[in-house]
Amino acid sequence: xxxFNRLKKPLPNRLRVTLLFYFPLICLIGVVIANDPQVLExxxxxxxxxxxxxxDYLEIGGVAATLLNVGMIALMNILLFYHLKLPYTGxxxxxxxxIFGFSFLGMTLVNLIPIYLGGLxxxxxxxxxxxxxxxxxxxAGTLGPVVSHLIFGYGFTGIFAWTxxxxxxxxxxxxxxxxARHLLKFHDGFNLYNIGFASGIIGIIFVSVMKSLGxxxxxxxxxxxxxxxxxxxxxxxSCLYLMTVGYFAEEELIKKWKLILPVSxxxxxxxxxxAGFGATLFNMGVVGLMSxxxxxxxxGIVNGFTMxxxxxxxxxxxxxxxxxxxxxxFAGAILSSMLLGLPLNSTTTLGSILFATTLVPIAGxxxxxxxxxxxxxxxxxxxxxxxxxxxxxxxxxxxxGGLVAGVLIIIIQTLKGGEK
Amino acid sequence: xxxxxxxxxSIADEIMTFLLLENFSxxxxxxxxxxxxxxxxxxxxxxxxxxxxxxxxxxxxNQPRQIELETYYWSLLGESGADMSLSVVGRMIDSxxxxxxxxxxxxxxxxxxxx
Numbered sequence: 001x002x003x004f005n006r007l008k009k010p011l012p013n014r015l016r017v018t019l020l021f022y023f024p025l026i027c028l029i030g031v032v033i034a035n036d037p038q039v040l041e042x043x044x045x046x047x048x049x050x051x052x053x054x055x056d057y058l059e060i061g062g063v064a065a066t067l068l069n070v071g072m073i074a075l076m077n078i079l080l081f082y083h084l085k086l087p088y089t090g091x092x093x094x095x096x097x098x099i100f101g102f103s104f105l106g107m108t109l110v111n112l113i114p115i116y117l118g119g120l121x122x123x124x125x126x127x128x129x130x131x132x133x134x135x136x137x138x139x140a141g142t143l144g145p146v147v148s149h150l151i152f153g154y155g156f157t158g159i160f161a162w163t164x165x166x167x168x169x170x171x172x173x174x175x176x177x178x179x180a181r182h183l184l185k186f187h188d189g190f191n192l193y194n195i196g197f198a199s200g201i202i203g204i205i206f207v208s209v210m211k212s213l214g215x216x217x218x219x220x221x222x223x224x225x226x227x228x229x230x231x232x233x234x235x236x237x238s239c240l241y242l243m244t245v246g247y248f249a250e251e252e253l254i255k256k257w258k259l260i261l262p263v264s265x266x267x268x269x270x271x272x273x274x275a276g277f278g279a280t281l282f283n284m285g286v287v288g289l290m291s292x293x294x295x296x297x298x299x300g301i302v303n304g305f306t307m308x309x310x311x312x313x314x315x316x317x318x319x320x321x322x323x324x325x326x327x328x329x330f331a332g333a334i335l336s337s338m339l340l341g342l343p344l345n346s347t348t349t350l351g352s353i354l355f356a357t358t359l360v361p362i363a364g365x366x367x368x369x370x371x372x373x374x375x376x377x378x379x380x381x382x383x384x385x386x387x388x389x390x391x392x393x394x395x396x397x398x399x400x401g402g403l404v405a406g407v408l409i410i411i412i413q414t415l416k417g418g419e420k
Numbered sequence: 421x422x423x424x425x426x427x428x429x430s431i432a433d434e435i436m437t438f439l440l441l442e443n444f445s446x447x448x449x450x451x452x453x454x455x456x457x458x459x460x461x462x463x464x465x466x467x468x469x470x471x472x473x474x475x476x477x478x479x480x481x482n483q484p485r486q487i488e489l490e491t492y493y494w495s496l497l498g499e500s501g502a503d504m505s506l507s508v509v510g511r512m513i514d515s516x517x518x519x520x521x522x523x524x525x526x527x528x529x530x531x532x533x534x535x
Contacts, residue, residue, distance in 0.1 A: 089489070091488060136492055182495065184492070185496070188496065189493070267508075268511060273483050
């Protein structure tokens, strides 16, 4: 109870970051419960996989090894945030939970570290502190499959493959930052997963070059197709944990949470500022539960792909997403999936519906009607564009979302007389 | 240095767009760089902006500076004049003050260059 009473008071920034230690801890507990005697062997199998979309680590390495990968990546990032003395912000939560989710689906220690090194080099080159761009480097982990595929997927071998993969990771980690910043203008901040948009374009160029050199990039579908109680429990308990900490950290929780609901979600919508720390955590838990409930109601499986989607939504529950701007996107995406005759319980359909929430700013700024249109269009686009970058960009929905947002906001603004 | 100057120009652009959309009238801007600190002073003449609106703007503009956000999102400035863009400005400046003076609205910002 003493801890809860302390939580009622404003927490110093550095102590707030320590609250994230729960996540590697629960992964460790999951590893112990899963009790896989071959956990280390499977963990190495994950690290050595080409990591291309859709490689669900639950499928290739099992529950324990996947949770070990997720927990280690989470711990590495928390220590990095702590070392850089980062203040807690909505963007930090968004970055942390995105990478937490995608550690089930394509991110490994092997493919992330070169990208971070590229970001570090960029900060030295641009004469800015690494802490100013670390969030972008974290998001840039979306290009992890480029590193892994060069080392393990294209047929290169030995030291040459490792040198090539690591070098390319550093180069991409360096350039993705200015490229992403520039491409932000294309959709004017209406696509929350902007690094995914930038990385999609980078991926197209990379895949084209490789194909021209005689190295085509083949996409894979390796999805875990069983219900697993450990994974489902991890998701639900994580949402409840966030809501509970939020409850004890905020005196007037619901009143503060209501300050979040009118916010459009367009960048920059950092909920920690209007509503405070507690209400932001509470909102993250709420949108996480909403997303998990949607998966279960539609009869889907909580696997690596849906975990990536759910935890990304949880993260952006601090930086743009709330129930009021999410529901129109869900509605539009479900509608188009039904129109296309897609099975709503399939993992890929559910992923498209959940990740379509990258477009919540459209619902937030222009109303639920346009939000439904955005979600509706997103499903059509995301089903086609993955092949363009060969699955080397993990945030394929961020790429599709950027295309949809960039065109749709011009249509909306034209119809609303924006040119007058 | 070049990026620093472009960021200052973007802040000025965003605030000018916002004030002109609020009140299409004489608008003057003074930018004074002194060492690492830059001061902005906007004067929008004959402005009928209510006090509540000014208070709302100042609340948004006085959000804590966030270098992590500034590095990435400053490129969004300068086109929309929307409230959300003011939030980006708020993350890029250290202080914002505003008052009414002879029927004009006067906004004064300071921004220190930080690595």
